[in-house]
Amino acid sequence: MAKKAKKAAKATKKAAKKTKKAAKKK
Structure with missing residues (x-):
């Protein structure tokens, strides 16, 4: 589980x- 969380x-x-x-491009 720890690996999945990471x-x-x-x-x-x-x-x-x-x-x-993407926000910076706009």
Whole structure:
């Protein structure tokens, strides 16, 4: 479970970075 939680956190962080980049382009 700990491993899954870590992977989910990483995916969330990556998605947040993509969202921030998209917001900057607009």
